[in-house]
Amino acid sequence: MQQMISPPRHGTMINPRASVAGIDAANGQCWYEIRALAAGRVEIFLYDVIGGWGITAQQFVSDCKEAGVFEASAVDLHIHSPGGDVMQGFAIFNTLSRLKAKLDIWVDGVAASMASMIVCLPGATVHMPENAWLMVHKPWGGIAGDSDDMRDYAAWLDRNEALMLSAYMNKTGLGQEELEAMLKAETWLNGAEAVEKGFADTLEPELQAAACVNQNKLKDYQNMPEQINNLFGPRAEAPASQPQPAQNPAPQAANNPPAQQPAQQPLAGNIDITALAAQLQQQMQAANTERVSAVSAVFDAFPAFGSLKAECITDISCSAEQARTKLLNALAAGTTPSAGPGAVHIHAGNGNIVGDSIRAAVMNRAGYAQAEKDNAYNGYTLRELARASLVDRGIGISGVGTAQAMVGLAFTHSSSDFGNILMDVAHKAALLGWDEASETFEQWTRKGTLTDFKTAHRVGLESLASLRKVRAGAEYKYVTIKDRGEPIALATYGELFSIDRQTIINDDLDMLTRIPQAMGLAARATVGDLVWAVLTSNPKMSDGKPLFHADHGNLVAADLTIEGLDTARKAMLLQKSGDRRLNIRPAYMLTPVAIESRANQLIKSASVPGADANSGIVNPIQNFVTVASEARLDDSSPTDYYLTAAQGRDTIEVAYLDGIDTPYLEQQQGFTVDGAAFKVRIDAGVAPLDWRGLVKVTKK
Structure with a gap:
């Protein structure tokens, strides 16, 4: 932040x-x-x-x-x-x-x-x-x-x-x-x-x-x-104008003495607090003299209020604006207003009350924040807010002829942060779309971090079979561990959208909310596409064999039955690293939507489906995994399913640039649109890490 x-x-x-x-x-x-x-x-x-x-x-x-x-x-x-x-x-x-x-x-x-x-x-x-x-x-x-x-x-x-x-x-x-x-x-x-x-x-x-x-x-x-x-x-x-340094300047000749130096005005080795205080006192006196002159000018046309004038001059905290308010109150004393007083808005903020208030008003209209009852900009259209971002910051628009020119000025003027305010709202919408995206891959994949776009290699160390016994007084010996490296690299995925002057003039709030929200949802779906493509495309691993292969012991041909599921479960449990059993237990069953109901019935039943309820035949695989269906798997095969180990095991890694796992929104003023262009992007990479935490089951 x-x-x-x-x-x-x-x-x-x-x-x-x-x-x-x-x-x-x-x-x-x-x-x-x-x-x-x-x-x-x-x-x-x-x-x-x-x-x-x-x-x-x-x-x-x-x-x-x-x-x-x-x-x-x-x-x-x-x-x-x-x-x-x-x-x-x-x-x-x-x-x-x-x-x-x-x-x-x-x-x-x-x-x-x-x-x-x-x-x-x-x-x-x-x-x-x-x-x-x-x-x-x-x-x-x-x-x-x-x-x-x-x-x-x-x-x-x-x-x-x-x-x-x-x-x-x-x-x-x-x-x-x-x-x-x-x-x-x-x-x-x-x-x-x-x-x-x-x-x-x-x-x-x-x-x-x-x-x-x-x-x-x-x-x-x-x-x-x-x-x-x-x-x-x-x-x-030093040079009299801009410096002309050289990257590799020649040394000064020893027989060429420097020019005579003029006398320097000495500065103290430490800050002179007395001199600093005197300087501040002079500044305060000058400011007070200016204040007194401004306050006196307020009362020049109203000599009858001499006592109020003296009171305002004596009060060093009273500015000319405050004196003018006191004078107006004194002039209005004893009169009856023709209408009741309007709403009074009192704000105390961080010096950017205009920007913060406009931002809060847009967030409220977009449905991302509650209305602030004292916010003077509540209910303003986008066009009115663009005008306020200029006028309420003291930027004159009397010479601006059209509404389009006024909105364009709000986007481009250095003292207006109207474009940044709209970007904040669009970013909020994009993050909302990201959070609302229905994806399950994060439950079982490993999250990783990459710091650049170069291809990296994830090293999985082969496990030790056992530790050697060390006799009393003997030395410990170094062990040789084989490794293998699975490649992974980042790629950038993104789209552009623009908020132009017509959007503001037409008060089209959907451009600020629905489009960025849809792009945030699409960003997460893009990462999901990459994950599920790894399962269905069966890429080659570093040993030259596909991820799911008979030599890897993770490719099973079986029907969707108690026996078939038990066979797949055993295939993962019996995986080895060298001569050592890894004892990896399945945690999730990834199924096409077509067989989700049947899978839940087989796994959640207390007894074997089809047997007599009183037969006492216990379901041996009851609740051994959590079923997660994915519609993308139906496009590949409506019958194939997968078992995966729990999150944290080496299965599939989803890596993000610098660990940032949410969409990034960037604004750019350009000549291609009359407003501001916004870019939504996500930098991500997906790759399989190890085959032993994954099992694929194909129909016989």
């Missing part, structure tokens, strides 16, 4: 940093450069403070799109950065995580703080020279407010740290406690140490730093190794 990070709503706040220095404006400077090369290759250079000079991650993503980063076949990301703004870093990390290209990351000098998290992008190969450095520490920030504000802010910092820890753990495989200790201590790792800890994958030869970064950014690092000073220089030595 994705974690939502919401900052505290009160107090004067300093945005959290994963770098312990501020950002100084410098005209013409940029902390990144993107180069589109030949053959679909792109180079990205993150050189300096992330989020510096007022250049945001939004601009970075826009430039990536323009340079074709998301369509590239290979991306080289070069990093030489002391860190920067946490939220900008998260945006970059999440954006680059979606790259489908081959990603190589090069730490050219230093990857500190937030830059070290970007190093941990999933699926990337990280290269570090021996003299490069990587640093991890805790994010920091500050707030001026009451005790509740400070506790909220501390919790917010903890959530930011948890997200950084997750990225570090996924990349390195280190435990949470070890990483928490590294962050707390501000840990610096050179190239060899970073490879050893798992932050980097390849150790490269030593290189001279490719470019210089503002040295002031490093003065607040308490545990920085002395060698790192050689990797950085003052801003006067």
Whole structure:
């Protein structure tokens, strides 16, 4: 589940940093450069403070799109950065995580703080020279407010740290406690140490730093190794425009001294709390001056309410909007309204009350959630909700001429999450269809996990006949165990559907519910098709023989009788591994629908069917298995049936990518539809593991 990070709503706040220095404006400077090369290759250079000079991650993503980063076949990301703004870093990390290209990351000098998290992008190969450095520490920030504000802010910092820890753990495989200790201590790792800890994958030869970064950014690092000073220089030595680093820069000549460095404004080695408090006090005073001016303007046309004006100015928590409300109440005092008051909607939420309320309203209309009585959007059509997602976020639509244009704007505007809201509802419908699909294969198959689409081999170790006796003082001996490998590979199954502007204008809720629900049901049925196809197609095993074969001892010719079932039961019980009996007991009988009733009659009867009820002849196979019918088996043969061992035994494995056994829904804005296209997919693979837990019975 994705974690939502919401900052505290009160107090004067300093945005959290994963770098312990501020950002100084410098005209013409940029902390990144993107180069589109030949053959679909792109180079990205993150050189300096992330989020510096007022250049945001939004601009970075826009430039990536323009340079074709998301369509590239290979991306080289070069990093030489002391860190920067946490939220900008998260945006970059999440954006680059979606790259489908081959990603190589090069730490050219230093990857500190937030830059070290970007190093941990999933699926990337990280290269570090021996003299490069990587640093991890805790994010920091500050707030001026009451005790509740400070506790909220501390919790917010903890959530930011948890997200950084997750990225570090996924990349390195280190435990949470070890990483928490590294962050707390501000840990610096050179190239060899970073490879050893798992932050980097390849150790490269030593290189001279490719470019210089503002040295002031490093003065607040308490545990920085002395060698790192050689990797950085003052801003006067950095290029005046975007950096032009080289992948393998030449060393600086010894007889060529650096240019004279201008004086640097010193920064404290630690955060100056007094200076920080003074800065916050100035900000609060400036904000209060602005508030007083705005409140005074509210009363300019109403001099008779001087006492109310003074009261509002004195109350530092009273905003101009609150003052306007108090003035309206005072003006309305003593008057009688012509109609009763309407419904009053009071909301307190996480800062996204519009999006959450619209989502709740659509979920209620779709039948997936109860109506919230205080939700102002209850009963709105999809068209009205699209309008609200714009207007109630302050996005003007007066210049939008048609309903289709308005709905299109709701899909595409960066401040509107209307498309994401619809995707949440469609995903809920797809999962509902998946859960409602009537499939029985999960009762007896083994669930597995594959991490990629390469063919894997499941190894089944041959069992030991017995353990050898060890005499007193004698050594234990190693045993040789034969193995065999059954191949299994993932494949992707999916379909597309779209929600266009006509759907919203026509208030066609079925497009949001029934179609995704049907696709979720189809996704589970697709996996079921793969499982039952293994039984009916009788594929070859690693020994070159079919899954069901006389040499495997799991192919029986018998009628559907007490004797026939008992013969099949014995065939499974008498299976061997080497010279040892495995004693595998059947747990399920898989039948075509045509013989389900007869199978239940034979297995559930207390006495042998057809014998005198008082004869005392006990049914020897009563309830020895659970009958599960499957209509797909009728298409292959209405008389053949199967016995299978209990779940957990090696029979048939159903593997999912990363263990995700539910459909994945992905949204994409495109030019092929006037709205949003959605892709429903499931990544699954099915293969037989062992023949000894399966028996096939064919009619004589």
